[in-house]
Amino acid sequence: MSLLDLFLGALLLLTGFLAVRLKNAVHAALALAANFILVGVVYMLLEARFLGWIQIIVYAGAIMVLFVFVIMLLYAAQAEVGADPLPGLKPLAAAVGVVGFLALTYAFAGAKAPLAAKAASAALAGGTAEALGPLIWQTWLYAVLLVAALLLVATVAAVTILRPGEGGGR
Amino acid sequence: MNPFYLLVSAALFALGAYGVLARRSAILVFMSVELMLNAANLALVAFARAWGSLEAQAVALLLIALAAAEVAVGLALVVAIYRTRETTLVDDLSELKG
Secondary structure, eight states: OOHHHHHHHHHHHHHHHHHHHOSSHHHHHHHHHHHHHHHHHHHHHTTOHHHHHHIIIIIIIIIHHHHHHHHHHTTOTTOSOSOOSOTTHHHHHHHHHHHHHHHHHHHHHTOOOSSOHHHHHHHHGGGOHHHHHHIIIIITHHHHHHHHHHHHHHHHHHHHHTOSSSSSOO | OOOHHHHHHHHHHHHHHHHHHHOOBHHHHHHHHHHHHHHHHHHHHHHHHHHTOSHHHHHHHHHHHHHHHHHHHHHHHHHHHHHHHSOOBGGGGOSSOO
16 A cells, blocks of 8 residues: 555545535535546556546536536525425444445455455556457447447337426326 | 455445435436446456456446436436426435426
8 A cells, every 4th residue: 555545545434425525416416526536547557457447437527518418407506405304314324334335345355366466456457448359349249239228228218208298298 | 356446436326325325306316326336337347357357347348337227217207207396306306296
């Protein structure tokens, strides 16, 4: 664990915290976008370069733009105003979060890597598209096809849900 | 292995869980769900780094595509609910009646 790792980890936690705490939805979305970009950087550090770029393009680019667009569309930037109907919920939610963190830490503590860090790093070949390509288009081909079909279905569903007239929009 | 990023991913997942429970706007709840998904992806990549296995990276790639599909449908639902109920607060959507 280097100083850079510590720095990135602290920034990740800070932006994640801001994303779930900031009142203004646009600010929260920007904090989340920063979080996603940082995760992309961490991917590149963890020998997953292709995934790092995909993370930045798809998550920090496409998905966050969609979020900001919907916030603008629905005038939802100041959504959380007015009296809180469940004032005791936040400490309870924080307790659930802490318990979840401890449970995950406990689960991770049992993991023992079979390889030394150097050998594992060599096996990943940098995680470039060249290294990942054969795996995706051979071993995981059917999964890729299923996900592609799912994306198509999701696109059609999104359009159908929002079609004016029958069904969704009234 | 270097468990540092696994700890970070667990903390991000916990933060996302907190957000899902504590946020009141459906859009912000949804953003917290994205944070949790992302934490799971980070754990996958950290495990891939420790095990020297590219399989986990392939799964993470598929998960990113799945998250994109999920966001498309989810945000469409939020917009559709806003059209009929003129609210994005989950507390106002507590009845089953349409």
